[in-house]
Amino acid sequence: MKVIxxxxxxxxxxxxxxxxxxxxxxxxxxxxxxxxxxxEKVSGRILLEVYEKNDEEVIGVEWVDWETVRTVKEV
Structure with a gap:
């Protein structure tokens, strides 16, 4: 079995x-x-609407590549 x-x-x-x-x-x-x-999820990238980043309030959107993801927790 091949895992991607x-x-x-x-x-x-x-x-x-x-x-x-x-x-x-x-x-x-x-x-x-x-x-x-x-x-949104497109071609290995995830579009995030960000409300808080690095413990600071932020409102905006950012694309994140799957290769950079280290931890994920549903809140």
Whole structure:
């Protein structure tokens, strides 16, 4: 059986649900999206509507690549 890791990560997210997501960029920067809602999933990328990031209130949207996701928790 062949497992596609990217698809497994993408399957952790459901459009419309709210999550806490930890990401780590290639340069080692670690970010916590404390509260965000998944708006869309496209080609290995997740569009998040962000309400709180790194313990600071933020309102906006950000695309996140599946490869940067380190932690996921539904809230």
């Amino acid at each position: 890791v990217g698809q497994l990560v993408m399957d952790l997210f459901q459009v419309g649900k709210t999550y806490e997501v930890g990401t780590q960029s290639k340069d080692g920067q670690f970010d916590i999206y404390n509260q965000c809602q998944v708006k």
